[in-house]
Amino acid sequence: MMNFKQFKKKYQLKDSELFAEFYDLFEETIDIKNRNIAVDKLAIIINATFKLSASQSFSNMSLRQLSDETQISMGGLYAYIKNKQQLSLYIHQFLNHFAENIMIQVDISDDYQTLENTIKSHIYLSEIMQPWFFFAFMESKNLNKEQKKYAIQSELMMENKIMQAISKGQELKIYSNTLSPKTMATHIKPLLHDWYLKRWKYKQRKINIEEFCFSVMAFLNHGISLPHTLNE
Amino acid sequence: MMNFKQFKKKYQLKDSELFAEFYDLFEETIDIKNRNIAVDKLAIIINATFKLSASQSFSNMSLRQLSDETQISMGGLYAYIKNKQQLSLYIHQFLNHFAENIMIQVDISDDYQTLENTIKSHIYLSEIMQPWFFFAFMESKNLNKEQKKYAIQSELMMENKIMQAISKGQELKIYSNTLSPKTMATHIKPLLHDWYLKRWKYKQRKINIEEFCFSVMAFLNHGISLPHTLNE
């Protein structure tokens, strides 16, 4: 399993690359024909959406604010998005697309390492795509059922991967079977969310991502109990 | 430490009692003079607010919807609330008031039990006040700094109680000191949130509140590792 530095080098794209993928994914619903122009402006629009949605909520962000922030007129915006709701859906869907592509590459060859690999990959991924994860988490509750189906696929995939890793581990007597894999996965998920939901808190406390991973794994392995009880 | 049945009997109030407390707390800012009328209508208004805010968000709930749901006219509503923002603040502040009163009673006489008592009390409390907790969690991000100060006092008190219990436990070598009390508290909090944020999920899986408490404590004590390693 690579560390964050290696992960970042392999997967983190520049805006010009990231939003080129974005444009290609939604090309047929975007009015702008010129790929270079579209990629630049999409980066501006989506990043402004993140900024404005973070300080209020997406539904409280008005398209006039977005127009001000991006320096693109109201009519201009509508060349890039079909409507406001679609803008939110684009973000969910692209994150889903991007995340699935990465999580599918997690190394599951070693049963003793699968869970840690999965968890670290998720944390690393949520770091390089922090605004996306933050947005998706905050706004997912405002999606209707049909939209949710398309938006949180990777979220479910993630949960499944954790469950399977635990399930296999329980079979091999690596992990406790006091709790079901589903219950354990349920308890683990919010630990991971904390990294991208409360990033400022960890920055302020000067806890870097590797320390955070260690912390999560330590808690996950022993809870609050004293570790290595056998050796004492 | 009592179980949930005992807790419920001791602390769960009927609407007529709960909103009487509510009315008394905010009496001077409510136009209605008749206490009985006010208590009845406040129960209707607040409960309708919970219902409408759950299916959308509070800021997406319009006062016209609230008027429809409560069968109280627009003008009528404004006899009970100063404005829409105040309604949200009332809910935060009352929950704060109510929660603090209960959490202050948690038994901390036995260092080996303090953490479990605190956690169970919080879970029990969040059960009998579920809509309040759900609302407060979802809407707290929309409060400005000044409002937050008044609204999340009990939340911080809760976190402090957990930290202190762990800190004391570390001193007494009950708990591992691999992680700081603050970090552990940070990891524990979302475990507790899950109960009131995803209640339908636990209902569906037929996990009752005592089972949930056991599950949280089990995870918290051993993580995913095999328990009782010494005895094997």
Added chain:
DNA sequence: GTCAATATCGAACGAACGTTCGATATTTAT
């Protein structure tokens, strides 16, 4: 340099919002 294609603009529209307020209904006190 011209013309067609593309990109951008911002005023305008109807709908929905929070809030107000004078009119009306109901309750309470005498």
Added chain:
DNA sequence: ATAAATATCGAACGTTCGTTCGATATTGAC
């Protein structure tokens, strides 16, 4: 029974919202 106090009503006001669209500016092809 009457008057004063209290509670309720809903139309109306000014704003802001998402969205549209004809006009204008910019770009690319020949």
